[in-house]
Amino acid sequence: MLGYNQFRGVIVKRRWNWLVWLGFAMAILAAYSYLFLFIRFPITRDFPWVNLTLFLVAGCLLGVGLYRAFAQPGQYRGRVSGPILAVLSLGILGLFYYGTFYLARHLPPGENALRVGQPAPDFALADIDGRMVTLSQLRQGKRAVLLIFYRGYW
Amino acid sequence: MAISVDSPEESRKLCQSQGYTFPFLSDPNAATIRAYGVLHPHAGEDGHDIARPAEFLVDRTGTIRWENLTENLLARLRPETVSHVLDGMLADGAVRGK
Numbered sequence: 001m002l003g004y005n006q007f008r009g010v011i012v013k014r015r016w017n018w019l020v021w022l023g024f025a026m027a028i029l030a031a032y033s034y035l036f037l038f039i040r041f042p043i044t045r046d047f048p049w050v051n052l053t054l055f056l057v058a059g060c061l062l063g064v065g066l067y068r069a070f071a072q073p074g075q076y077r078g079r080v081s082g083p084i085l086a087v088l089s090l091g092i093l094g095l096f097y098y099g100t101f102y103l104a105r106h107l108p109p110g111e112n113a114l115r116v117g118q119p120a121p122d123f124a125l126a127d128i129d130g131r132m133v134t135l136s137q138l139r140q141g142k143r144a145v146l147l148i149f150y151r152g153y154w
Numbered sequence: 155m156a157i158s159v160d161s162p163e164e165s166r167k168l169c170q171s172q173g174y175t176f177p178f179l180s181d182p183n184a185a186t187i188r189a190y191g192v193l194h195p196h197a198g199e200d201g202h203d204i205a206r207p208a209e210f211l212v213d214r215t216g217t218i219r220w221e222n223l224t225e226n227l228l229a230r231l232r233p234e235t236v237s238h239v240l241d242g243m244l245a246d247g248a249v250r251g252k
Contacts, residue, residue: 039228042230042232045228045229046226046228046229047229048228100228103227104226104227104228105225105226105227107194107206107207107224107225107226107227108192108193108194108195108206110208110223110224110225112191112192112193113190113191113192113208113221113223114190114191114210114218114221115218115221116218116219116220116221117217117218118217118218119216119217119218120190120210120212120216120217120218121186121189121190122216123179123181123185123186123189125157125179125180125181125186126162126179126180127162127165127177127178127179127180128162128163128165128166128169128177128178128180129162130162133155133177133179135212135216136216138155138177139212139214139216142214143213143214143240143244144211144212144213144214144219144240144243145155145211145212146155146209146210146211146212146236147155147157147190147209147210147211147212148155148156148157148208148209148231149156149157149158149187149190149192149205149206149207149208149209149210150156150157150158150205150207151158151194151197151198151204151205151206151207151227152158152159152160152164152198152204152205153158153160153164153168
């Protein structure tokens with residue numbers, strides 16, 4: 001795109017504002033890398049600090065890119081694409097935050113559960129071979145039994 | 155062992171794909187899940203009741219000795235936490251070793 005450079009008074013080609021695009025790409029990476037990489041490791045999954053840091057980097061890149069677009073419009077492009085990419089990046093951050101800080105914590109309170117010291121109710125449930133298994137049977141000859149309730153895959 | 159509303163077939167697929175060797179039990183109508191107070195109502199497919207993530211350590215007398223009720227689906231129990239708890243209980247004599 002050709003633009004008017006006020007200092008020189010000549011038509012010059014304005015430079016591609018790659019920072020806003022890099023910032024946007026970083027925001028996508030920040031969200032996707034959690035789903036496909038950082039969710040695998042407890043240290044980066046329990047609290048998504050790596051991904052929030054990547055979002056911060058994305059914000060800095062977008063910030064500098066937007067500053068260039070608006071403070072030096074004669075030299076840099078991005079006065080239209082910059083704000084659009086910034087809003088999209090904010091949207092990605094919003095979705096990421098909603099998923100990890102709201103949806104993932106939207107669980108029934110633990111207070112409903114049986115307490116330590118209470119007897120564990122016996123049960124008879126089918127294992128993967130369809131055989132009935134009871135808790136009392138499982139306890140036989142073991143020092144302890146760990147019951148893991150999980151959401152399942154339905 | 156692991157308990158969910160999944161069918162034995164579904165659990166079998168999971169065990170085979172992940173190489174789990176401990177028992178997976180099927181609680182399709184969530185009766186046991188409800189008895190332990192860890193029901194997550196309408197959270198499954200088509201609004202089915204499922205279990206919230208929860209772990210209970212039951213000693214040989216059938217008493218709950220320890221439990222873990224996460225408030226965050228993403229923050230799950232780590233195996234080393236359980237072994238640490240078991241070691242502590244063995245030291246206390248709460249759970250006698252074999």
